[in-house]
Structures are given as structure tokens and as C-alpha cells.
Amino acid sequence: MRITVIGGGVGCARFVLGLREHARRTGGIEIDVVVNTADDWWVSGLRISPDHDSLLYALAGVNDTVRGWGRSDESERVAAELQAWGTAPEWFTLGDLDLGTHIARTAWIREGKSVSEVYRRLGSRWPLGVTLHPATDSEIDTQVVTDGGRIHFQEWWVKHRSRIPARGFEQQNIARAEPSAGARAAIEDADVIVLAPSNPVVSIGPVLAVPGMRDLLRDASAPVVGVSGIIDGAVVRGMADACLAAIGVETSARAVAEHYGARSAGGILDGWLVDVTDAAAVEPLRAQGIATRAVPLWLRDADSSAQLARDAIELARSRHSRA
Template sequence: MSPDVDAILYRLAGMFNERSGFGVTDDTFHALSMLHRLGEPTWFALGDMDIGLHLLRSRLVHSGMRLTEAVADIAHRLAIDAAVLPMSDEPVRTRVLTDDGDLAMQRWFVEQKCAPPVRSLRYEGIEAAQPAPEVVQAVHDADAVVIGPSNPVLSIDPILTLLAPHLDRRRVIVVSPIVGGRSLKGPTVEMLRDLGEEPTTTGVAKHYARIARTVVIDPVDSATQA
């Protein structure tokens, strides 16, 4: 599974389920229903079309394609012109250390509904991973690298762990995921607070200070010295 890559593919293909915030719009769940009938856990609600994409990507990778090549193949099949690039061809899994134990990110996020306070994060496999060469070339060639308003510690930091050495701070622009003290989506404010970081636009600017010179904030936060 590559949830963030899939979300981008689905959005660019006009298939993304905006209502649920993940998966494919108008998907069905017959496979999940069968798993439930067979007594398997079904807390991670993958739809049938979503599963179909995962099966294809797994087959492509197992046949010898790099993940980057498999994603490009799927993007072509979905008539997507843009290049969609995973950060690495090696697997990296986010683990969330909580008072309830060391949890896989999706288990904490979906099954536990982000309830257990976060004590730390670790990116399993990051030591052995290398940035995909296409990604390195893309950031070198770009006039600007824009970091979208996603969760800094959950979604962006794993990428920066690999790509930070290849970024020119003068060309990196961050869009704040916090507006008026609230996160645009998901548990960004709560996670930053749990991890001892300032959950404000100023805190976001501090978090990215080493790799970005520009932070874009909402007018509602214009009085903030970010």
C-alpha cells in the first residue's frame, strides 16, 4: 500500500472520494464484506477498486519493476499526464509510539482514530532507503519546491529525511497546514502539541526553518510573526 501516492493518483484521475477523504468515489466493498464474513478484521475499509489498484501495483513490483516505474505505469493507464513520484523505491513505514504501545501508523490513525497521545514517531526502513533518482532530478530541475499543507511530522518529515540534502532552501516554499490555530485536515495540531512542538504557524515555520525560507500563511494569521 502507498496511501499518499494513491490519493494523488485518484485526485489527478478525478476519482478521489472527497467525502471520506480517502479511496475512490462510488467504490463498493464486496471484498471487505467477504473478509468480514470469513472472520477477518475489517477496520481498514479498502474498497474494491482500491484493492484492484493495490493488486496491480503488487504484481508490477513483484515482476521486477521499481515502485517508481509501477506508479508511472498506473498513472499512464489512468490517463494522468503529470509525473507522480514516490519518495523512494524502498519501503518505509511510519510507526507511532503511544501510551498504548508501538503502533503502525494506519492502525493508530484508522483503527484507534488518533486517540492515543503520540510520544514519538519512527520511520521503519528509512536507514536503508534512498530517494528515487527521478525525485532527486525533479527537485534539482524545479524552479520551486512547494511543500503542501500536510501534517509535517506524519507525512512530510519522512520525505525530508531522504530529500533534505538535495533541496535548495532558497527555492523551498511551505504552505502552513494550520490556520487560525486549527489544522486544515487531520490531527496536525494535536500531534505537534503531543510531540512538544508549537502548534501554530510560527511553530510550522520553526519546524521547516532548516529547509525552507518561505512559509505561506492564511490572512487570518497575518499578525503572526512566522
């Protein structure tokens, strides 16, 4: 069985860790992840890829579980020097080990290697048990539209903590982008496709915005199911509520599913998992053509994470058996 996950960041990483644990317990599962690249940006001449690196470090077991980002056992001497020279913003600190990743990535890009090839090289260092693919090989950095103009998503997210009201989100050069070959194959050849509990607007949204990506999902032979990152009307992590408000979507499990839409009605979802606290959303979403189940969504340990992965697969299988 080939399972393809779409997403990025910590929420996606935690779900994929659970899926990998489930795969280790049952066997016979190949995992691909189509990763959001629109969080990427240039700092001090280096290409930074936060969503990819959150997945890479978590799967490698070298992530900082306390901060929730970057490498464990870090030092920050180089970042302090970069800030002293005025080449890096003081609000965006990168650890020395993390900078090693960014230097390697940038060196390969400068040599003309594609983002897909960079993913392959970075992923070959550790036995991840998962294959990571960029959603696109093009640069599609997200810009946040504010009353004062456009700023890079990282400045809005990290420096301002989303306190500046956003009027919208735009990916640069998105019209010229296309799905990477790896992303395309992962979707076309999948037996199950899962939208991770990632930020619907700035992690999943940019992947879906790549021209041709929605068509790939709508035409996929595999069922497409999603896992809500909203539990009991609140975000699990981060500031997705500010992002949802900017596009006029309520912060609720039901509203996010409706935002994605039922595949039978031109959207992308066949199924949707909500938390048991959001059980009231089940019947309204089923009435719209989205098979919905309420299960525990909190990823507390290896067992609960593996169970959630199992729930997602079972929901997908139930849809496939009815196709």
C-alpha cells in the same frame, strides 16, 4: 518552469489540483510531486499506498469527494469477504475498485518492479497532467511509539483516531533508504519547490527523514516555499494537531514554519504562506529569515485553488530574484 511539490494525502492533492489548474490557465509549467511513502503498509497481502492513491484518484477525477478517500461509485463486497475470512481488519475498509489498484501494485512489486516503476504504470492510466514520484523506493512504514509499544501508523490513525497518546514517530529501515531517482531529479531540476499543506509530521516529515533529502533541498538552486496546513490555530483536515503535540510543536502556522526552519539558518524554507487570519506570524518569521506572506489559504473552488498556487509561485520568484 518546473515546479516540484513535496507532500502527500488530501491536503497535497487539493493543492496540486489548484497548481494544475493554474498551469492550464497560464501554460509553460511542468509539475512533479515527491510523494510520502511512509503511510504505506501491507493488508491482506496487498501493498496499500494511501498518500499516493489520494493524489492519483484526485488528479484522475475518480476520487470520492464525500468521504475524502478512495474511489467514487465504490462497492465493498470484497472487503466484506476479506473481513469474514479474518484477513483484513474491520476498521480498514477498502472498496472493490480501490482493491484493483492494490492488486495491480502488489503484482508488479512481486515481479520485482520498483516503487518508482509502479508509480509510472499507475500514473499512465489517466492523463494526470502531473508526474508522481515516490520519496524513496524503500519500505519505510511509520511506526507510532506509544506507552504500550509500537503500532503501525494506520492503526493509530484509522482505528484509534489518534486517541492513544503518541510519544514519537519512527520510520522502519529509514537509515538504509535513499531518495528515488525521480525525486532527486525533480528537486535538483526544479525552478520552484513547494512544501504542500500536508501533515508536517507524518506526510512531510518522513520525506525529509529520507537520508540525503534535506541536503537536496538545502543545496537546491530553486527557492523552497511552504504552504501552511494550519489556519487560525486549527488543522484544516485530519489530526495533525495530535502529531504536532507528540513532537512538542504548537499547532500554529508560525510554529510549523519554525519547525521546518529557515534555509539561511540550516533549515529548508525560503518562504512561507500563512492564512490572513495568521498575519501576526508574518513579521516574526521574516525576522528569522523566512519570507512570509498572509494570503487566503482556504481552497474553496478552482479559482481560489489556482490563486493559492499563483501566490506560492510569486513568493518563490520574489526569493529567487533576491538570491
